[in-house]
Amino acid sequence: MKRALPLRRRLTVVLAVGAASLLTSLSLTATSASAQTPTSAPSGCASAGASKVGRIGGIDHAVSAATGCAVGHSSAVHIDSDPAVGKPPLIYHGGPVMSTHSTGPLTITPIFWTPPGHAMDPAYGGIINRYLKDVSEASGSRNNVFATLNEYFGSNGKSRYDVDVRRAVVDTNALPADGCQVASTDTQGIYADNSGYDACIDDAQVIAETESVVTARHLPRDYGHIYVMFLPKHVESCFSPGSTTDGNVNACTINYQPTAAFCAYHSQDSNGMVYANMPFPVYHSGTHYTCGSEARGHKVIETPNGNPDADTEISPTSHEIMEAATDPDVNTGWYDASGYENGDECAYTYGPTQGTPGSLYNQVINERHYLTQEEFSNIDFAKTGAGCIQGTSTKRS
Template sequence: MRAYRALPCISSIACALLVSAGAYAQNNQTVTIQVGPGDQSAKYSPSSIGMRPRGLAGAPSPALSPKAFASGPKSDPPNNIPGVPAPGFYPADLDDPDQGPVVTRAQAHPVYINSGPSDFGNPAAFLDDLAESSFIHVVDQYTGSNDDNRYTRGLSLKVNGYPITGHTLQQNDLIAILHAAASVAGHGYGHIYHLFVPKGVDVCVPTSSTDPTPECYSPDNAAAFVFCAFHDSVTFLHDPVDHVLFTVEPYQDVLGCSIAPGSVNGALIDSTDDTLSHETFETITDPDGTAWWVHTNVSLFGDEIGDLCSRFIVIGPNAYFSDPVVRVGDDLYNVQAEYSNGYHACAYQPTGGPH
């Protein structure tokens, strides 16, 4: 049975869930939780939030890491890395000059908003495959750990009733859902929450605490549509729920976010899992926007491990993410590679070969 961090019980529902969390996880069931007034009023530090988005296929990321706004490189360094074997390439290595925190091990918690796993092609199956794969060990060079089974799946959760009004989730909605989820399954750098937003629901959030201008996932409003997903973290104040890491994955099988036609599992599954993989790797290596990203290249400044390897193809008037078929764990997927400083290229295997 997996161990779950003990938290003060905030309700009878939370107490019951904490007692039975291990059994539910082992049975692959999804537990419905309630977002209460205490979750909706939970205080958090605005400066702890600064989303790191995945832009639309064929477009640059709409915002840099918050730290990247302060200063940037004045020129590109020379490319002195010879001999990268084809089809590898050398855009720019990642750096962590301030030794920001990384995620050395964690449980991944899918959180389905007004929906269920099948609405997204069962992304928990991909998380299970990723956890046991060699692919996940690409992060070892950044985390300083190479043990197996470090990024396993934890409790799967479901939340109903959001968005409260209209069809757009705002930042405060996401924060309330996260507070409720972390009150049940745990908080800190040992937990990553993946919020899955159903088809037809938009997401609009401020770029950072210093820029309140919202950026959106909004396929129904092309003028505002600038990102497919993002990862972030939030610190709650004077609260048993302290620091929470999370990703937000709106419905990905839409133009601008979907994988190219003809993928091995179909557009819904591979579009969802490609983005989930992208955000998972970036959360592990740069959970707060203060760790591993490009510091020394003008054109790629602020890019993270996934941004450097995100590829697209144009078919007719539309751009799609374009990734090869690769084996992740026990199954085949169309998912992107991730950047390896060890290879100075995008890779699906850790330095030294399969783990």
């Protein structure tokens, strides 16, 4: 059964640098553990906050090349990891996890929704799908963020890095009638090309479309499977139907309203289907908020695969899948005292990178390069007081 807002977590971690009004509108509270306290932000910057409405690849205020506003870390942090932004450690709440011996592999089915009038560049889906396949083929490796799954457990067994990716579904069904209303101010200036939203769907509509795909293909609904719905460009997404302007009752993708709250989220519906909602990524936006890497010190969108849309979307995709694996029912899995899941703890924390500026990467998976946020490790946190790592065998020089 769904809960009304405000939620403990479900949507994305909402981080902001220099936007206290947005934080206040979403009832955020700044949090940090004494073992990993960040250094003070530069003047005019706000610290990261924890949203009560959920989290995932949360929005962040874009870093201006002119101001260089970004949050730093204490020099006391262990060199092999970065500090979390919640109240770690993660605490087990008694429920199931995914990818155990009893559930089988964590089986991911990507769904790319391309309704009439909302074409999707095949390269966008192709790069994301290749990333997921690389994660699958690297199962058992200790060199990427998915290796942190090995340290968690649930009522149904111990989790493990064992990923299977099914053939991507291209969903050509038409969009339903708007479940939420696009504000006139949000019809332009949302994306880097200055375009905006022309449609809006709510969580119930995302569930209905995902369920239609699952039902049509006779796919299972259990803790061994997650269905990742990628929405097309120009489609706003809000958790609740109705107004996209009232931040007290709704949370939406990046817009000019107080409802601007998330880049993606994961959850489980009443039929037991674990799913993720992945709206088209927003960056270089007129709103000055971003789902991309022009935050936390990266003043550009890093594109190790030459496609800024796909390269941006890969990080929240990793974030949501990792969270679903360790907290699939968003209630009884692993999260900390402030409600932060493993992905939330390390949102927009990339750690050291390699490569050329503009195409930097921090993950080498199946010999290909990707930039994703780090993921949280209770083991590392116990040892170092930090917790955010790029892989369980990653060592920094």
